[in-house]
Amino acid sequence: xxxxxxxxxxxxxxxxxxxxxxxxxxxxxxxxxxxxxxxxxxxxxxxxxxxxxxxxxxxxxxxxxxxxxxxxxxxxxxxxxxxxxxxxxxxxxxxxxxxxxxxxxxxxxxxxxxxxxxxxxxxxxxxxxxxxxxxxxxxxxxxxxxxxxxxxxxxxxxxxxxxxxxxxxxxxxxxxxxxxxxxxxx
Numbered sequence: 584x585x586x587x588x589x590x591x592x593x594x595x596x597x598x599x600x601x602x603x604x605x606x607x608x609x610x611x612x613x614x615x616x617x618x619x620x621x622x623x624x625x626x627x628x629x630x631x632x633x634x635x636x637x638x639x640x641x642x643x644x645x646x647x648x649x650x651x652x653x654x655x656x657x658x659x660x661x662x663x664x665x666x667x668x669x670x671x672x673x674x675x676x677x678x679x680x681x682x683x684x685x686x687x688x689x690x691x692x693x694x695x696x697x698x699x700x701x702x703x704x705x706x707x708x709x710x711x712x713x714x715x716x717x718x719x720x721x722x723x724x725x726x727x728x729x730x731x732x733x734x735x736x737x738x739x740x741x742x743x744x745x746x747x748x749x750x751x752x753x754x755x756x757x758x759x760x761x762x763x764x765x766x767x768x769x
Contacts, residue, residue: 586646590637594647595654597634601627602658606666614671670719672742678729679703679737680711687732688713694728697749716746 604627611620638651680687688698691713699714717725722740729736 591646591650594634594637594650595657597630597637598651598654599658599661601630601634602655603662603665604630606659606662610666610669610671670722672719673746674717674719674722674725674740675743676713676715676717676722676725676729676738676740678713678715678733679705680713680733681707681735682733683709683711685711685733687711687729687736690732691715691725691728696725716743 604623608620608623608627611623634651634654638647641647678687683702688700688711691698696715696717701712701714703710703712715725719742726738729738
């Protein structure tokens, strides 16, 4: 068994690239990018076959397997980071506020978010329930904003599959062109 650092670097890089592309393709598929995802998958599978072929030619070489596994792990880590940075799509946040007379909806609207308010009853009484749609790029800013105004808020979020009508039909294009105010960057 010989130790060829060039081959190890190639195997690592190939699997790293494959897994990063795999994560990107999965993200694009889940977000409905029907034309880009298949193109990415063609590159992804080509890279995968080349890397796997190099490892399978020398199954007795533990270092090749190790380089393959390390490339896989590093690809997953970078893929997660890439997904977080791209933050495609939107998030629907439901915030339940104990103070039904709070002016939190007004403050959130002043930051550029659309807010729908309803009221509900929980174990401890009446609650203000806010539904807020945000781009995923502004998700953390929204959580920080809610927490800074009402630390006792109960917050749940999910990604909507379909959006039509309402506040967002007019705001989506503007919001994509100009990010919301960020208190930390002002």
